Amino acid sequence: MPLQRQLFQLNDTGTQSDTGLNFFGRVEQYRWVNLSGDTGGTLEVGIYPRAGDTGDGWLIVNRGLEPQARASFNPTDTGVAVFSAGDRLRVRKTGAAGTGRLYVWSS
Numbered sequence: 001m002p003l004q005r006q007l008f009q010l011n012d013t014g015t016q017s018d019t020g021l022n023f024f025g026r027v028e029q030y031r032w033v034n035l036s037g038d039t040g041g042t043l044e045v046g047i048y049p050r051a052g053d054t055g056d057g058w059l060i061v062n063r064g065l066e067p068q069a070r071a072s073f074n075p076t077d078t079g080v081a082v083f084s085a086g087d088r089l090r091v092r093k094t095g096a097a098g099t100g101r102l103y104v105w106s107s
Contacts, residue, residue, distance in 0.1 A: 003028065008102040010093045019048070020089040023106055027082040027089075031103045032065060041065050041096025045104070049087045057090065065096055 006020040032043060043065055048057035060082050084106065091102055 002107075004106050006089060006104045006106075008089075008091045008104070010091070010102065011099045012093070015092070015094045017090060017092040020091075020104070022086045022088055023084050024086055025084060025106045027060065027084065028105045028107055030061065030105075032100055033103070034065070034098060034100045037096065037098025041098070042094050043102065044092040044094070045102075046090045046092075047082070047084055047087045048090050049085075057087075065093075065100075 004023055004025065006023065008018045008020065010016050010018065027047075030045065041064070043061065043063055044059060045061040046057045046059045050056050089104060091104075093100075
């Protein structure tokens with residue numbers, strides 16, 4: 001199966017959340033690209049199987065945004081594979097006064 005990519009544009013100057021499309025497969029990699037402002041905040045990524053994005057989900061990434069312009073996160077570095085069966089990703093940026101893009105690749 002070819003790689004799928006989801007793009008999250010986080011343009012708010014404070015806390016912002018965004019929910020992606022349903023996807024199937026294994027989460028392979030994340031890449032945050034800072035566009036402007038402070039990158040001192042936190043990035044959270046969760047998988048949510050319910051349409052309302054509340055309750056039954058779980059957090060797969062909770063990481064401080066790196067000061068460099070680009071940072072890649074590979075969830076399999078911990079030895080835990082992250083799979084989805086039609087679930088949706090929800091991303092949340094907190095505590096940062098900047099903007100950026102989060103790319104998520106899955107297979």
